[in-house]
Amino acid sequence: MTNQPSKITTLWFACLSMLGFLATDMYLPAFETIRADFNTSQSLIGLTLSIFLLGMALGQLIYGPLSDRIGRIKVLMGGMTLFSIASVLCAFAPNVEMMLLARFAQALGACSATVIWQAVVIDRYEGKVSERVFATIMPLVALSPALAPLAGAMLEGQFGWRSIFVALVGFGAVLAIMTLKEPESANLDKKQEKITVQLRQDYRQILSSKKFIGNMIIFAACSAAFFSYLTGSPFVMSAMGYSGADIGLSYAPQTVAFIVGGYGCRMLLNKYDSQQLLPWILKLFVGSVTVMFLISMNTEPKTIWPILIPFCFLAVANGAIYPIIISKALEDFKNCSATAAGLLNFLQTMVCFAASGLVSAFAMYGLMTVTTAMFITGFLALIGYAFVVKARNELALQTA
Template sequence: MRTSSFFMFYLAGLSMLGYLATDMYLPAFGAMQQDLNASAGVISASLSIFLAGFAFAQLVWGPLSDRIGRKPVLAMGLTLFSLGCLGMLWVDTTTELLVLRFVQAIGVCSAAVTWQALVIDRYSKGVANRVFATIMPLVALSPALAPLLGAWLLNHLEWQAIFAVLFGISLLLLIPTLMLKDERRKPTENQPKENISFFQLMRSNIFSGNVMIFAACSAGFFAWLTGSPFILGDMGYSPNDIGLSYVPQTIAFLIGGYGCRALLSRIGGNLMLPWLLVVYSLSMIGMFAMALLSSPGLFALLVPFCIMAMANGAIYPIVVANATDPIPRKQWQSGRIAEYATARCLFLG
């Protein structure tokens, strides 16, 4: 089955929407703090609330899409997300901000969970791999592109414009969603009738241990993500500068991921992991040391953080592979386990 250009653009939009919703408003943290007369902690909490909602929603949308189909789940999720973005245009209190960010997370998660299933449902393995190879680079670059777009909007309009653009994007994705044909494949004889439960996963020391590593590494990343807009703003950097500061770390993450993939053919992941964790720990110590300086520069802050991002890019594929090792392969391929694992990683991180 051939892939149409329109459907590829549609899939790319679905795959990138979650990153746009997460990172696009980061340069606006300072403006939102002033406009809503809120503390830095409350504005940062809007990102934490978003991640918590995203983690929870994965456990809902995945099984639901298997039962009622991809199209209804996407339609409900995108509608919910668009309403959450629209409501941001009239936010007056921090409570409204936090509630709407949670609503947005629940909604946009449907796109993140479902777009890969759409590919698998429609295409053979060979074609699906080519589709993923085309879209994944865009997904990887989204964390760098989203803050740049947000900073550009902030230079010309108020911070609410960021959510107006997200509202427009969600509508553009909702229209073709309503025209989708559900093409789920029928269960095969090899597909397990019962999937391993989340609580069974939690009792696995191998799974839980690797998830904790994933969460610990993610914690450092998101600590910077939520605090950096205020830190850099207090240092006198503009929203444009703040948006650009996310580009080097994204490149570092990609280098770590692709470098890990190249090295895994020569060195076992379990041999690499302890050394990567040492690099991660040293980068965190470096970040702490830079924070103790009276007036650190942007370069001094970004160097240890980029090292941390590079280490994370290499650590993530190893610990994800290790976490799934004790799980029967057929049950992992059913897709539910991936949702459970990712949800727990996001929540703990």
């Protein structure tokens, strides 16, 4: 296994990790324009995000085991092809029903990138190196919530909202070219069991791990809080009188915060063990969602700032948490790294889908819906941490 990824490989990891976020974030400033163009409801437009999350979740259950059997590169190329075709369909969708179908297909393609870059990191790198790679890539991922809405708002203003999806076709093509230049990392020489037998063995191994379950729940809770905000904030800000460009700009502060959290975590990992850092980061996450909930309960903000400021602290927490929990969740499954990554992301994304769907269904209640969903994720994160502590204590007893 290599010690450190090259700059080109790091860029490839970053682009793969950004793909799903770009497909969710670029069109957020155009929500109201798309709603008016299709003459439909806010709930159905919000559902275009929720259905994307569902497709991301389901596809990862397929791509993970498939890439463990036939290789990362072949599967990723298939995913990029599907993503590009679906993006074309989104660009030319005549109504919201076609948009929903195309978004689902687009998600099925995009999720191949999410599963495979994480599996390749686990394939190629060990322990602290793996954590540092994740801590390098995750802050770069944070650029998408800032740059993607700004780019989307610019494209919408100059060429209309459909140009956003044309741009995504181009990004998918660039990723396909980069993928062809990377070597295969899966161990394809190992003996292959019948796929149903292999999946049963792998899933039994993964789901019996309290360490995996605990880190997965934390990952899901933190991500669900983020997607609750992404789903509801465009409508909340529109109701406050903000324009699409303003909505795009509002994602810049939280992106800076996420980057600060990610690179802060990277530096702290040089001095402290990740299990020392995790409880403090979780306190920041739970505190942030609690403050946002209390603000919406007791006041009626006229601007987004009373909510955006604590959300930035949440973004710092997420930026620091993600590298730790993803690496810890997957590190014990090098024999089936893509299957484990697919299951991790499936379960995480299903929780995000539920949170996003809840916010979409109750969009008429505005900010209260968003912050209530986020507050619930705080309790979910604490449950996950309880599993992590229990797994750690059991391991300590076994090695004592």
